[in-house]
Every structure is written in C-alpha cells, then in structure tokens.
Amino acid sequence: MAWQWYRFGAASLCLVTGIVFMILAVFGVNRFHKALNRMHAAAMGDTLGILFVFLGLILVRGISFDSLKLFLVILFFWMASPVSGHMVSRLEAMTDEELGELLVIRRSRRIKAKEGEDSPEDRGESQAER
Amino acid sequence: MSRRKDNYETSRWRQFMQWLAGEIDPLTAAKVGMIQEKAETLPDEKMERGKVSTLQATPGNESDEREAHSAAAQAEKAAGQAKSAMAAEPWLNQPSGESRGLRLYRRFYQVMSILLCMGIISVLLWTIAYLPIFGNAGNPDNNEVSARYIEKGLDETGAVNMVTGMILDYRAFDTFGESCVLFIASCCVLVLLRIDNDGGSESWKKRQTEANDRIFEPKNDIILQKCACVLVPVILVFGIYIILNGHLSPGGGFSGGAVLGSGLILYLNAFGFQKAERIFNGKIYQRITVSALTFYCLAKSYSFFTGANHLNSGIPLGTPGNILSSGLILPLNICVGLVVACTMYAFYTLFRKGGM
Amino acid sequence: MMGIQQAYQCLFLGAVLILALLIIISMIRSVLGPRVADRIIAVNMIGTMTIMIIAILSVYFEENYLVDICLIYAMISFLGVVVLCKVYTGVYLRDKNMEANMEAVEDNLSQQKQEVHDYYENE
Incomplete structure (x- = not known):
C-alpha cells in the first residue's frame, strides 16, 4: 500500500510542477510587452510544462501501451514546438x-x-x- | 495476337484512355456544331421568353400584352442580328432597348425562386412540427434501434468498435453520401478557384505561380525542412494506423484521412509546390477519389443486395478483435480515408495556388 | 483517511480546473494581442493546454483512445502555426510590394535573390 502512495506523491509532484510551469508561461505571455518576449515565455510551457505533466501521467499509468503514446506526445512536442517557435519568430522579425x-x-x-x-x-x- | 495495330491513335480505347487522363474533352469535337445549333435555336428561346412574359402579364391588360408582343418581336430581331454576328454567346451583348421581356422574365424568375425556397422551408418546418419530442423516452430511436445496435452489432458487423459498425455497416449509405459531399465540395471549389490557363501557355503560368510562392513566402526554410523530414513519415504512418485500426479502436476513415491530409500539407509547406507535385497532382487526385468512391458504391451495393434478399454474401466476418475482421468495414474505411485525405489536400492547394 | 482513488480524483480535477482557468486567461491575450504573432502564440498555448487536459482526462476516465486525440491535436496545432506563419508573411510582403517597398523583400529573402531577379526579368 505504501508504494502506491509513493507513486501518487511522485506523480502529483510532477503534475504540480508542470502546471506551475504553465502558470508561469501564461503569466509571462500576459505580462511581457513584445511578441518575441512572449514567445520566450510560451516556449517554456510548450516544453517543460508538457514534459512534467505527461511524466506525471506516465507515472500514474505505469508501463503500458498508453504510456508509450503519452511519451510519443512528449517527443512530438519537443520536435515540433521549437520549429513552430522558429516560424513565429521569423514572422515577427520579418513583419515588425x-x-x-x-x-x-x-x-x-x-x-x-x-x-x-x-x-x-x-x-x-x-x-x-x- | 501480337500484331501491332496501326489505327491505335484513332481507336476508341485510345480515346477512352485520353478521356480518363483528362487530356481531351469528348465534347470538343462537337463544340463547333453545337455553337451553330445554339445560334439557330436562339429565336425559339427568345419567343419562349416572350411567351413567359405574356403569361406573367395579367390577362385583360392589353397594353402589357402588346408590350410583351413587341418585346418578343424585338427579341426575334436581335436574335437575327446575333445569328449574323455568329458570336459564341450572342445574348450577352445585345442592345439594351429590347430587353424588357428579358427583364420581366428575370424578375419573374427571382420571385418564383424565392417563393419556391419559402415553400420548401415551410414544408420542412411543418414536417418537423409532427416529429416526436426530442429526448422523449418513448421515441422509437431510444428503445428499439439503439437496443438492436447494442445487442446484435458485434455479431452482425463483426466490429469491436460499435460506432464504426454503425456508420459503415448499418448506415453505410449515409457515410457514402458524406464522402460524395466532400468530393462535390472539392469539385465546386475547383470550378470556382481554378486559375484559367487560357491566356498564355501552361508552363509559363505554372512558373509564375511558383515564383509567386517563392517570393512572397519563406519556403526555403531549412529548419522546417529538416523537421518535416522527420515528422511527415511519422504523421503518415500514424494516419494509416488510425485508418486500419478503425474497426478496433476509435478513429476510422474520417479522422485518419484528416491526419494523412495534414501530413501532406506539412510536406507541401516545407518543400513547396514543385516537389509536392511529384507525389500528388490533379490526375492522381481524380483517380484515387473516383476509384475509391466507385469501389465503395459497388461493394456496399452488393452487401445491401445480398443482405436485403437473405443471400449468403460470401464476405467472411472473421474473429472480432483481429485486424482482418468485420467483413467490408476495413476496405470501406480505407476508401473513406483516401477520399478525405485527397479532399483536404485539394482544398489547401486550391485555396493557396488555384490548382493542383 | 482518504483512499488512493479519491486522492487521484482530487489531483486530476484540480489540475483540469487550473488549466481551464489558464485557457481563459490566454484567450484574453489572444483577443487583445496587438499583433498577429501574439495571437498565434496565445492560440498555440491554448492548444497545448487543451492537449494537457485531454491527456489528464484520458488517465482520469481510463479511456486510452483519448491519447490518440492528443497526438492528432498536437499535429494539427503545429500545422496550423506553420501555415499561419507562412500565409501572414506572404500577405505582409505582398502588401509591402504594393507600396513599392521592394527592398524589404529582397533583403529578407536574400537567399532567394536569384529567383527575385528572374521574376523581374519575366515581368
């Protein structure tokens, strides 16, 4: 019984960390003044927030096929999010x-x-x- | 048997293949004759229009009738002029003084179309008023149909995923209509947005659109290209997985086709139209869509025919849960997925470039 | 003593609620955002948080098909960002071209200079 509570503790720690990162990202997006700075804040949520939230969910699920899919989502985000950030920054540098x-x-x-x-x-x- | 046919160029098979590839229009040969015919039948049309206007005029009002007659006579005169002018569509550039009958006809047409629409809407609303109350527990769709689907769905369709069993087996013609709607929508967009190639050669137009794309949009983005190299195969494989697993897990043709189409659009965005045309162009679009729709129609018609007549259809249902099971649902899923993917990609290219 | 099930339930529900609140806040930014890039960033963040919510719900309800929806959503939102950026850059540069400010185009797309010259020669 005790190890289940340990797992819950680890999962909740990861989830809460991820959500704190998301809160920081949203705060930054609302507080910064220029689009490039806002992008800097948003990228943190796209990478670290996703990583910790999904890590927590993987800890909850244990080792299964769903955990593999959740891991694939993390992988996809870590590949796609910098590229979309690059596209947005390129748009901004070109048009501003x-x-x-x-x-x-x-x-x-x-x-x-x-x-x-x-x-x-x-x-x-x-x-x-x- | 191996004798070479000399008249291949004029044979019917060759014409059929050309028509299939979209190289010739079967109506072009008859076009010149048709134009002549049109010009000759023009006076009759004018007379008919004049008659319509007289019909619309109230009987007993002589002046209106007289005007309509004069309008008809003028229309005949104009038609004679147009015949002599031999233009392709002579009624577009006729003098404005004689077109009173035409204007009356157009007004009549507008009023009648509005009346027709109102009539249809009122009939539909009147019908809706007789439907049972929404959400009522005593409705037939709440007890019999759904109970039948839930109880016997697995035995009759062989699909573990009940939703796919419903939309691709019990209500397959509904799904067929949806696929046809997608096809027709892309055809309409093609008709409306296609760049006309009449002025100038086709290769020049193509080069110009390519240059337009290159100048105004950042295409040679090395980061996006390298990312697309990794992501596009993964996305395509995931789409194929969703389509093939449609009868086992949620998903199926529509969502899987959307994922396939988005993968193609990502490739197009990263590498430009020129490279994307190597793997997908208008001809391939035509062939894939038409063959998928035809196969869907034929297979499902056969299935319905045998099912309605209690014949042994010969389609094995397989073990529920296996990937090769549930009879026709897997090929039908593939057909729907192909149509949806083609439609998404075609919409994107048509709105961006005006061609495929 | 709270059971493990209730603990997980409270954790997931709290996370979903906080994420929903964050979505509303970033929606405000996407409406307010003065430039197109701000809006794109805010919409992308909304997509990210929606994916998180769907994943949490998939674990909460133990419905494993929701994870597929996460993957599809991630793909579509990435594709949306790429397409929007390309289209808005194109629109901007075309507008600038109409204002006869062609240096901007040439400078920004210096790697495509050859094609620019080709285009002008053809015109």
Missing part, C-alpha cells in the same frame, strides 16, 4: 518594423537610395493587425 531588423539589413546591404525618405516613415508606422 519597430524591431529595426529591416533597417539593419538595409544598411548592411548599402541600399541608401531611399533610406533618408523612407525609413522614418517605416519606423513610425505602427503595424497594427491585419
């Missing part, structure tokens, strides 16, 4: 003109023909939603 990425690239490319007239507008232009 207040970040200054475009200006840096433009200067390094030495395209200065229109920069004097264009770039202040580009900078000040707020890219609202589409």
Whole structure:
C-alpha cells in the first residue's frame, strides 16, 4: 500500500510542477510587452510544462501501451514546438518594423537610395493587425 | 495476337484512355456544331421568353400584352442580328432597348425562386412540427434501434468498435453520401478557384505561380525542412494506423484521412509546390477519389443486395478483435480515408495556388 | 483517511480546473494581442493546454483512445502555426510590394535573390 502512495506523491509532484510551469508561461505571455518576449515565455510551457505533466501521467499509468503514446506526445512536442517557435519568430522579425531588423539589413546591404525618405516613415508606422 | 495495330491513335480505347487522363474533352469535337445549333435555336428561346412574359402579364391588360408582343418581336430581331454576328454567346451583348421581356422574365424568375425556397422551408418546418419530442423516452430511436445496435452489432458487423459498425455497416449509405459531399465540395471549389490557363501557355503560368510562392513566402526554410523530414513519415504512418485500426479502436476513415491530409500539407509547406507535385497532382487526385468512391458504391451495393434478399454474401466476418475482421468495414474505411485525405489536400492547394 | 482513488480524483480535477482557468486567461491575450504573432502564440498555448487536459482526462476516465486525440491535436496545432506563419508573411510582403517597398523583400529573402531577379526579368 505504501508504494502506491509513493507513486501518487511522485506523480502529483510532477503534475504540480508542470502546471506551475504553465502558470508561469501564461503569466509571462500576459505580462511581457513584445511578441518575441512572449514567445520566450510560451516556449517554456510548450516544453517543460508538457514534459512534467505527461511524466506525471506516465507515472500514474505505469508501463503500458498508453504510456508509450503519452511519451510519443512528449517527443512530438519537443520536435515540433521549437520549429513552430522558429516560424513565429521569423514572422515577427520579418513583419515588425519597430524591431529595426529591416533597417539593419538595409544598411548592411548599402541600399541608401531611399533610406533618408523612407525609413522614418517605416519606423513610425505602427503595424497594427491585419 | 501480337500484331501491332496501326489505327491505335484513332481507336476508341485510345480515346477512352485520353478521356480518363483528362487530356481531351469528348465534347470538343462537337463544340463547333453545337455553337451553330445554339445560334439557330436562339429565336425559339427568345419567343419562349416572350411567351413567359405574356403569361406573367395579367390577362385583360392589353397594353402589357402588346408590350410583351413587341418585346418578343424585338427579341426575334436581335436574335437575327446575333445569328449574323455568329458570336459564341450572342445574348450577352445585345442592345439594351429590347430587353424588357428579358427583364420581366428575370424578375419573374427571382420571385418564383424565392417563393419556391419559402415553400420548401415551410414544408420542412411543418414536417418537423409532427416529429416526436426530442429526448422523449418513448421515441422509437431510444428503445428499439439503439437496443438492436447494442445487442446484435458485434455479431452482425463483426466490429469491436460499435460506432464504426454503425456508420459503415448499418448506415453505410449515409457515410457514402458524406464522402460524395466532400468530393462535390472539392469539385465546386475547383470550378470556382481554378486559375484559367487560357491566356498564355501552361508552363509559363505554372512558373509564375511558383515564383509567386517563392517570393512572397519563406519556403526555403531549412529548419522546417529538416523537421518535416522527420515528422511527415511519422504523421503518415500514424494516419494509416488510425485508418486500419478503425474497426478496433476509435478513429476510422474520417479522422485518419484528416491526419494523412495534414501530413501532406506539412510536406507541401516545407518543400513547396514543385516537389509536392511529384507525389500528388490533379490526375492522381481524380483517380484515387473516383476509384475509391466507385469501389465503395459497388461493394456496399452488393452487401445491401445480398443482405436485403437473405443471400449468403460470401464476405467472411472473421474473429472480432483481429485486424482482418468485420467483413467490408476495413476496405470501406480505407476508401473513406483516401477520399478525405485527397479532399483536404485539394482544398489547401486550391485555396493557396488555384490548382493542383 | 482518504483512499488512493479519491486522492487521484482530487489531483486530476484540480489540475483540469487550473488549466481551464489558464485557457481563459490566454484567450484574453489572444483577443487583445496587438499583433498577429501574439495571437498565434496565445492560440498555440491554448492548444497545448487543451492537449494537457485531454491527456489528464484520458488517465482520469481510463479511456486510452483519448491519447490518440492528443497526438492528432498536437499535429494539427503545429500545422496550423506553420501555415499561419507562412500565409501572414506572404500577405505582409505582398502588401509591402504594393507600396513599392521592394527592398524589404529582397533583403529578407536574400537567399532567394536569384529567383527575385528572374521574376523581374519575366515581368
């Protein structure tokens, strides 16, 4: 009987850790100011939160076919989540003109023909939603 | 037997194969004649339209009738002009003064269509009012049908998963209709969104859409490509697992087909249209969808025929729980899965590029 | 003394409730988020938490087919993020092109410069 309670303790510890990570992620997503910072917070939930919650569930289930599937979900997330983060960051770096990425690239490319007239507008232009 | 046929190019088999591959239109040969015929039958159409407008006009109102007659006469005149002009569709560019009958006809058409829709809606609502109350314990679907499914479903269909046994055995024609709806929906989207290849050569158009894709969208993303190399086979295998295990565990054709389609879409997103066309294009779409639907229809018709006439169908049900069991459910699941996967992929490519 | 079953029940129910609350909070962010990327991030987080809820429910009800749904959900949400990012980048760059700001396109897609030149020559 006692080892069942030990297992419950370990599983609940893992679950609670994962949920704390999720709380931190949601807090960060709501508190940070720019999309790239928010992504930084969200990635923690996508990796560590998923890992601990599913580890807790695997501990509850024991060794079975379902545990393998839960493990596959973890594996899938650890493979897919960085890629989706990369896509989002690429979108953000490409479309956000207040970040200054475009200006840096433009200067390094030495395209200065229109920069004097264009770039202040580009900078000040707020890219609202589409 | 091995004599080479000289007239293969003009043989019916060759024409059939070309038609199957979508290379020729069987109506193109008759098109020129049809246009002539259209132009000749035009005055009759105009007369009919004029008659319709006279019918719509109230009897006894002479002025309306006279106007309708004059409209018909004008329509005849315009038709004569159009005949001389020999345009493909002459009624599109006729002078505006004579089209009073036509306008009346259109107004009549609109009113009648609205009336027809209202009539159908009211009949349906009236029918619904006679249905038994929803959720009533005495309804027939609450005692007899479901009890029959639960008690005898495993024996009669051989499927452990009762839902699959219902939708692919008892109500298989319902599922067939759903698959056909998917096919028809993708056909309609194809008709509406297809990029017309009439102006300019086809290869030029294709190159232009490819360039469009390359310029405006980040396709050569090495991280996404490497990830897709790992994930796409896993997703496809998982989709096949869901389809093949449809009669044993929840899942089946629809969800498995959706997973297969999403794997294909991921491949397309990572590698672009040019590489995706090597494994999937419009021709393959046509063949897979049509053959899957045909097989579904024939197999299920046979099953229904033998079942309704109490014949021995010769389809073994197998041991419930095995992967090769439950008779026709496994092939039907595969058919539905193929149709759904093709439809998802076709929708995506049509909305993104306007072609397959 | 609480039985082991009740303990698991309380644990799972508490976890599901907290996750549901978090979903509502991140839904607020997905509505508020000023840019498209914020919304995508928030929706992705909602997907992650939904997957967690489904997995917890699958263990709670001991229905093992729910784990399959987790896998499918993860795939679809990943695919959604990829497609949305591609489409919005394309829309943005097309808009910029209409404003005749073509340097942005050339700079951002410097690795595809050859194709850009081909495109212009053809035009």
